[in-house]
Amino acid sequence: MRLPVLALAVLMTATPALAVLPGERLSDPRLEERARALSKDLRCMVCQNQAIDDSDAPLARDLRVLVRERLTAGDSDRQVIDFLVARYGEFVLLRPRFGWHTAVLWIAPLVFLVAGIAYLFVLVRRRRVAVVTAPLPLTDEEKARLEAALKP
Template sequence: MSLTALFLALAISAPALAVQPDEIMPDPAKEARARELSRELRCMVCQNQSIDDSEAPLARDLRLLVRERIAAGDSNAEVIDFLVARYGEFVLLKPRFESHTLLLWLLPPVVLLGGALALWAHSRRRNAAADESGLGLSAEEEARLQQLVAAKPAEKP
């Protein structure tokens, strides 16, 4: 029963975010924008976390930089463009769909489709080979099988 309560508590609890109280902007609308942008930006140290979730010092610096740019009056697109110009496309958790990221976006579906086609072709070749040779037995094995099938089973006492 206590194990169920523990799982329930973990399931309904909100994730702890790394944003420190001293980073929070006084204007709730600007803070909401900053949090939204922070979820789209990659922590360069953790690499698989947003700066909103990361406790790394560099993530904190990036969060503060986002808030500085918002306080200066930049739009969301201007903040993102500023950070991409400064750190490169890698700073985005979801890279933009552009000509230089085309391979990044198209390679996974192409590889998946290629794998599916390879499995399909392998299955067809295997089925064709099995059909050609009957059960896949040699001529000697097939003759022995025919002998066993033709022989009457011994009667049990």
């Protein structure tokens, strides 16, 4: 009985491990805060859809150090991002910038949403029309022809 309670207590006090190592942190709290904010928006090229702030990969560590070096050198956030994009391409950004070359990424979900709503609208209208235009009952003449056709 004590072991499950102890295990639960340990799990409740556990905190997630952050990938930023103590040696990487900057002494200036403002610069460190900017570095962490930038690191959360940059993609680890090894882990694909994980921010470099959360990744333990060596390349992510190198990128975190590079971000901190650029900030220490006096670069603005925009300059750091532009430097990394020039070096690694737009793929390094977790949220790509809006531009002609990324317009499809931003517009496609909206287009698919509108197309899906239009398809549902057309589907519902077709079903309504099918219900409204129910077949008319057979006339006496049509009934007689049908009976004649069915007789052996």
